[in-house]
Amino acid sequence: MRRIALATAEHVRAAGLDDDLAPAVAALDARGADVAVEVWDDASVQWGAFDLVVVRSTWDYLDRRADWLDWASRVPRLLNPPEVLRWSTDKRYLDDLARRGVPVVPTAWDPATVDDLPVSPAGQWVVKPSVSAGSRDTGRWSDPAEALRHARALTDGGRTAMVQPYVASVDEAGETALLHFAGAFSHAVRKAALLRPDEGTDVERFSREDLRGATAGEAELDLARRALAAAGEALEGADLLYARVDVVQADGGPLLLELELAEPSLFLPHGEGAADRFADAVLAAVG
Template sequence: MTSNARVALATCSVLPDLDADDRPLVDALVARGVDAAAVVWDDPSVDWSAFDLVVVRSTWDYSARRDQFLAWADSVPHLLNSADVIRWNTDKRYLRVLEEAGVPVIPTIWLDPERHLSKRAIHTRMPAFGDFVVKPVVSAGAKDTGRYQPISAESRALAIMHANELLISGRWAMIQPYVTSVDTAGETCLVFVDGEHTHAVRKNALLTGPSRPTQGLYQEEVMTPFEASEAQVEVARRALDAAAKELGTSEPLLYARVDLVTRDDGTPMVIELELTEPSLWMQFSGDAKAAERLADAIVARLA
């Protein structure tokens, strides 16, 4: 069924051969009779219609030009995850949908650039107690994201400046309380392939202070294998169910990653739902067969 099938694994020009974690997927697909190759998403010479399927992987330079990325996604005939999923998921206001569906998420204050908020108005929307985070609704890899302390006049001034710069540039901004459990327990990232939970990893804290320019595509992350609890898997599934309902689909996504943190009372809550181009951390799967599982799911969609 897959003889002569061609699959492109979309990446970015900084990683033309894919991220190291994704490279075993090429061999896994070839072993299944698929002609698979990494292809740079914004390469104008590529004929995307020549591929039977295009799988979004390490397209990690899109956030500064989301409109171009969405136009590309719309132009690709057979894209996974789909253009509709990408459009919805690349703007963090999707968290509102999860919250309305009863999925536990971090409480968020949303700042709309169209409201032309003054610095004083921004100031009044920031927490009076506890560290907090300021970031844009379109970002990746903790870029343009900073952690601030309300009791420090200098830190609060930096936070106001950060949010104001985002708004002036026409970008929505979001303010969230910093979840202190991240400092000790990190984030838990649950990976799903074809709707099934396959493995999880623990990610160390990234935010230690104000927003600063990030070298490269993203801040480096320290990951370790982790076994998710039943409660964490349940919250992750609820988030995916809410996404499916919002997107009007009953078919499982090819891949998904649900990133969770822990409330003070121990309840898991969603910090991000990654359906566009998440690292799947296949090297950390317990049985080292993550690439094979993903390859099987891709092949099934070629049948």
């Protein structure tokens, strides 16, 4: 019997915040695996006793990224592996992908003047730290001066600020998340817009979350393949158990918004058979 650990955070497990855990555990149980949901920073957990440790909803790592990466480096048989976690939790990886020909949403890093801002056909900009998740410390601004003020506050705090043009199609069409397990496409989910213009950053947005199963278009699937191939080059072929490719629609076609390889929601309840495909990928990784 294979022993599998799904790593999460204490507050996530206690409050049942990860909708993927129950279907993942059920699918692995059905395949005869011995599954445990463990808290990543629980010193009592014997990680070496598991045949595989899967990083899942370790969503409290943002304030302790160095500790989290140190933990990852010490866990044997971890997926996604530590080098992937390090690379993909700083969104400066977008430059790596762009250099390899992936069409990404234009991004300016630590802009100091209006001339440093990327061109925005919609006349709005999204500002966030390069290490971020769940729209934390993120704002959508129609005034370039406010965008710069936000970016400056991040850099003054020792963080890297990233500024992107707001893609207007998101208001109507949302974003498309394309989920892949062991390199194979599994399912797609449409995510409705979360950001509203000029509302600031100190906003609770989870109540706005609107997720629906979607059919991925061929152009979106092609972009996902290109992004994953480029990531494979950047990461020198590191194993990817899971990947979430977040795509938005621009006038010239789809653009990569983010490539989530660390601890993304996998939206298993929104894809028929998705939990089974995830479980099969996990057990195949064990060998």
